[in-house]
Amino acid sequence: MLLLIPGPVQTRPEVRAAMGDDIAPWDDDFRAEYAAMRPRIVRIAGGEEGKDVALPLPGCGHMVVEAAVRTFVPAGGKLLVVRNGNYADRLVRLATEAGRVVVPLEGPDSEPMSPEKLDAALKANPDVSHVAIIVSETGSGIINDPEVLGPVVRAHGRRLICDAVSAFGAWPFRLSEHPECDVVVFTSNKCLEGLPGIGFAVAPIERLEACAGNAGSWLLDLHDVYRHAVVNGWGSFRFTPAVQALRAFRIAMDLYDAEGGQPARLARYRRNADVLFDGLVALGFVPYVEKRHQGPIIVNVHQPKSPAWDLKRFIALMKSRGVLISNFWNTKAPTIRIAAIGAIEEKDIRFALTQIEATLTEMGVGLREAA
Numbered sequence: 001m002l003l004l005i006p007g008p009v010q011t012r013p014e015v016r017a018a019m020g021d022d023i024a025p026w027d028d029d030f031r032a033e034y035a036a037m038r039p040r041i042v043r044i045a046g047g048e049e050g051k052d053v054a055l056p057l058p059g060c061g062h063m064v065v066e067a068a069v070r071t072f073v074p075a076g077g078k079l080l081v082v083r084n085g086n087y088a089d090r091l092v093r094l095a096t097e098a099g100r101v102v103v104p105l106e107g108p109d110s111e112p113m114s115p116e117k118l119d120a121a122l123k124a125n126p127d128v129s130h131v132a133i134i135v136s137e138t139g140s141g142i143i144n145d146p147e148v149l150g151p152v153v154r155a156h157g158r159r160l161i162c163d164a165v166s167a168f169g170a171w172p173f174r175l176s177e178h179p180e181c182d183v184v185v186f187t188s189n190k191c192l193e194g195l196p197g198i199g200f201a202v203a204p205i206e207r208l209e210a211c212a213g214n215a216g217s218w219l220l221d222l223h224d225v226y227r228h229a230v231v232n233g234w235g236s237f238r239f240t241p242a243v244q245a246l247r248a249f250r251i252a253m254d255l256y257d258a259e260g261g262q263p264a265r266l267a268r269y270r271r272n273a274d275v276l277f278d279g280l281v282a283l284g285f286v287p288y289v290e291k292r293h294q295g296p297i298i299v300n301v302h303q304p305k306s307p308a309w310d311l312k313r314f315i316a317l318m319k320s321r322g323v324l325i326s327n328f329w330n331t332k333a334p335t336i337r338i339a340a341i342g343a344i345e346e347k348d349i350r351f352a353l354t355q356i357e358a359t360l361t362e363m364g365v366g367l368r369e370a371a
């Protein structure tokens with residue numbers, strides 16, 4: 001099956017094969033293997049070894065997003081959330097339920113947040129200590145670039161939290177060039193093409209050390225993850241990790257380096273996304289995001305208006321043709337969302353486009369007359 005979903009993504013057979021062994025995470029051999037992974041994870045975020053650290057948290061991506069909010073924003077603290085998409089809605093909810101006061105900065109989910117709007121919002125809210133952004137909004141496919149929004153946060157003397165879960169591995173970012181940034185979070189899956197199971201936070205040691213006691217949760221306290229590593233060694237864990245997923249992630253990082261790292265991965269995904277976008281438009285679909293705002297991770301098009309259209313049937317027929325895409329949408333209007341990420345390339349996208357055209361014909365959905 002060809003997976004064209006934004007996580008868990010299609011992986012390479014070498015990565016999946018690495019899951020095949022029983023491993024004891026506390027065994028000295030694995031400790032050394034894992035300790036050697038940490039600096040590589042810091043480098044993915046553009047951090048500096050010795051100044052920044054990589055902190056793992058087993059579980060889904062939202063767990064490490066919540067851990068980042070809890071650790072860096074004190075209870076009762078004010079957090080401005082750039083709210084231009086479904087994943088930002090989730091961040092608003094988890095921060096609110098964690099007892100942080102959220103100031104949402106609303107924007108349409110088809111456009112990146114403008115630095116001018118963020119600047120005005122920070123002027124109007126002097127008591128906001130942190131700004132949280134979704135770097136790649138996995139609902140719509142737009143990018144809120146920290147290169148654009150970070151300097152605004154810095155100019156106001158506030159702190160930045162980046163949910164880079166569907167961005168890192170592909171989108172360029174250097175933590176060491178963003179002194180306003182407290183923490184970036186991402187996972188072993190998505191653009192890094194490992195298996196799901198582990199979230200990572202990369203943060204400056206200096207910032208972490210100022211955050212003892214903030215979290216209000218032992219499990220989601222990144223400061224405690226850090227202290228544990230300092231006391232017990234960098235190859236150790238507080239609790240049982242998804243150890244096979246970690247082993248697979250090491251292989252995924254080897255493949256990432258062999259491909260040429262972030263620039264090569266961005267180029268491959270950008271090509272996938274361009275071919276997908278242009279191919280869908282050529283079939284008669286209406287894009288959800290204008291081409292100039294279209295990121296390289298995910299492409300959305302409006303669902304056809306044809307009376308013969310039925311998303312569930314379309315997904316089932318596509319699956320019978322060997323292509324799996326999302327059976328739900330995360331945009332304000334009903335869309336079809338197709339991912340350009342994972343261990344896939346242009347020929348896979350072209351295959352998917354052929355199958356989409358054939359499926360529409362089979363369903364009797366005419367795009368040009370109906371859209």
Ligand SMILES: *Cc1c(COP(=O)(O)O)cnc(C)c1O
Pocket residue numbers: 007060061062063065087134135136137138163164165166187
């Ligand atoms: C995938 C994703 C997450 C985490 O999703 P989980 O299902 O919790 O792993 C968080 N933020 C963004 C932007 C994502 O794309």
